[in-house]
Amino acid sequence: MSNQEMQNFIYKRFLSTPKREAFYYEGKSYTFETVYHEAYRWAGILSAKGVKQSQFVGVLLKNNLQSVFVLFALQLLGVKAVILNSRLTSKEIIWQLQDSGSVFFITEDAFKKVRADVEMEVSSLRLLVKEEIMDDDFEEPMIVSEVQLDHICTIMYTSGTTGHPKGVMQTYGNHLWSAVGSSLNLGLRDDDVWLCAVPLFHISGFSILMRGLIYGHKIVLLDSFDADKTITLIREQKVTIMSAVSTMLKKMVERLQQQPLHDSFRCMLLGGGPASRALLEDSVSCGIPVYQTYGMTETSSQIVTLSPEDSIKKLGSAGKALFPSQVKICRETGEVAEANESGEIFVKGPNVTSGYLGKDEATAEKIQQGWLATGDIGLLDEDGFLYVLDRRSDLIISGGENVYPAEVEGIVAAHPAVDDTGVIGMKDSTWGEVPVAFVVIKKDAEVSHKELEEYCQEKLAKYKIPKRFFIVDQIPRNAAKKILRRELRKMVQAF
């Protein structure tokens, strides 16, 4: 179907606006022309190594501009990139490489141990180390000038906070529609500059790369998040949009209190769960308009977004579905829930994956008539705003009452002495389960268990108040900053 074909995004962007700035990285700017030529050069090097259209190729790379060129080269070649999370163990990486049927494994010097482990364990896989091949022979590459929107662009394995990791297939169309849906909500300005301090191996970062191509705006790329560096770059490079999670925003707000950001900074796209009222209010006073979002690997980034004008009025909400997408809440019986009735969140839209690589059964179970069962629990209020209550598997049932950890965490985290928190259910002889909280206390702050309890008493029904507070140094989170509740469950036994 001809309507499903488009010019390769990188090539198209080069044709459209070759002289526009595409990236700012480590003190230097790069135009789309340069980026295209670099990606083309990499395509030629990879081509000479035998990398070809339609292959699956594992990619384990750091957040840097050469990595971007490699990722774009793979798109030019029509390769399906299996993008690997750099925080995984060798064992997990090998599992994903094998599960995806990857023919090549592209990585860089920094991952010495993983590289050695992969080399030893999977002899069939062809290893390419970025630094070793970057000046190697070039062969005129076979560029895929037109991409099919329903062809796979990337594979990302789900974070695995629950169950076994599955390879989420993200098509060119998924990425395109994700970018389009976001732009129809956030708008699109010719002075837009997007700062990327989130991992490129995660959909939050990778989607910024795709938006850069589709919108034609500049991306300020960081190796990793650093609050001071981020603030400096936002000011210097006139950044207008940034993607973050609460912990990043919190650090920025703490540093910014004296000097708000410039007026043209127009959007902090916040993923990874709702922000507390305190954080939202602090953000406002720092000149940071926060757009809370809900999304996942399967939706190729945000699918539901809350505008700043609603952020206080609809505190804790993730907002409404983007224009091309839909969200609904279903009862366990499959019927659509009433307004304000909680149930499983289902999403649909052209940004939603068509399924899990090689897992037809899991796909058929999770996606029916285009609707993806997210496994998350939420409700839509009477105005159609989504409230994400929790991951289904984390629901705590206490004396017959439902307790959603995220809700409790939102309250505990708002305490001025609390830096981070995570809540789980603990077995209890009377109530079946009771919520307990792990708490990281801010440097130089002090707070007693009793004070925390009293603080919650004002804000939460009795059955929702954590029965115990465990003071810890750190809350275990995965790369996507989601709380690893199974780790907390292990920790509870240690106390």
Added chain:
Amino acid sequence: MSNQEMQNFIYKRFLSTPKREAFYYEGKSYTFETVYHEAYRWAGILSAKGVKQSQFVGVLLKNNLQSVFVLFALQLLGVKAVILNSRLTSKEIIWQLQDSGSVFFITEDAFKKVRADVEMEVSSLRLLVKEEIMDDDFEEPMIVSEVQLDHICTIMYTSGTTGHPKGVMQTYGNHLWSAVGSSLNLGLRDDDVWLCAVPLFHISGFSILMRGLIYGHKIVLLDSFDADKTITLIREQKVTIMSAVSTMLKKMVERLQQQPLHDSFRCMLLGGGPASRALLEDSVSCGIPVYQTYGMTETSSQIVTLSPEDSIKKLGSAGKALFPSQVKICRETGEVAEANESGEIFVKGPNVTSGYLGKDEATAEKIQQGWLATGDIGLLDEDGFLYVLDRRSDLIISGGENVYPAEVEGIVAAHPAVDDTGVIGMKDSTWGEVPVAFVVIKKDAEVSHKELEEYCQEKLAKYKIPKRFFIVDQIPRNAAKKILRRELRKMVQAF
């Protein structure tokens, strides 16, 4: 395929931003909520008359808000709207109603004669007159909550400056991609307000309605173009974007010379052929950034657009293809032409029609592998900018040299005493054909044939200079403001 389904645009926009202003019409504002409810009400009235999903329904309506409600009601019902040009004769309208197999004919009081003619000639057609049914019985309508992107939304017959009119099928996807492609080029701001003074029966106007739904911005709707009223409304309603053709822009510029528009007016989207340098320069001095465009009914509005920063540098160019779309130039042999070599313009993209209603042969001839043969002649320069030279059928061949009327018109129109002009070929015993010009002189201006000839001599190769200048009161143009050259050919015989 689930990725091809989306919520009905009107319903989705209502869910997303019910309280935002959708229209300003005759001194009153209307929110998306109101628009949805009105469209729903109309859907109920039409439903009670027997209008149903998948029918073809002819629509002959004036530019007003009730017409918008009716058009939206048809979308809610999943009806294929055959949108009729109100400047057509009864005979032409009857032909289109029959060709499309329309079951209903919706019109209004203003079209008394056409209505009577249709009633007399096509007894099988069910006639609905807006004013007569607007308070009739309501029946709970069957709303199409999800549209398939490859389903037909509208049929518009091609203007017929050449050949027999054909019904262009425009799908929901075509309209959506057209809006998306435009936004990726023009940007999208939350303070955007689009003024519509072009006909809704034409893709230039209808596409504004669709953009309003997809972007969620306000449309200032006019019954028809009036330069003074338009300028007043642009100022009062803080309009940021307007669609126009050169004749409209020229009239506005004449009136504006004393007082430029406000800064936030950011785009005059100019269709219907390139503007002269004089008009572009005058526009700049009136604070009007002009985006020249190339598009047609088959591309669901613009497919190629020139940004203001390039408008003088690339004078006469229509710009580059929008992000989702492509353009190429082919030789008669079918090979792709070199840079700067003229040939037929081909276009491709998700905004391009899948074909002509009931005309598989014409479709197969015009559209191959997704590429639509436009019949227009143009070239792409070394930077990839499109120059539209002419409609293929209008090419004048004089002494073996090609003369493109549009080029000659561009020069003649720039003469300070000239209000409008049209150029055609006239038979000549020596050269085969020679160009001749019809000219409308401005009020209170005077110019001799000799002066016009001398003016052209400075700017055109000798063979391109019109051999005769005919002074006339008006240049015959169709509703899309395209010159009706066949009328000029008749006129030439009268001189």
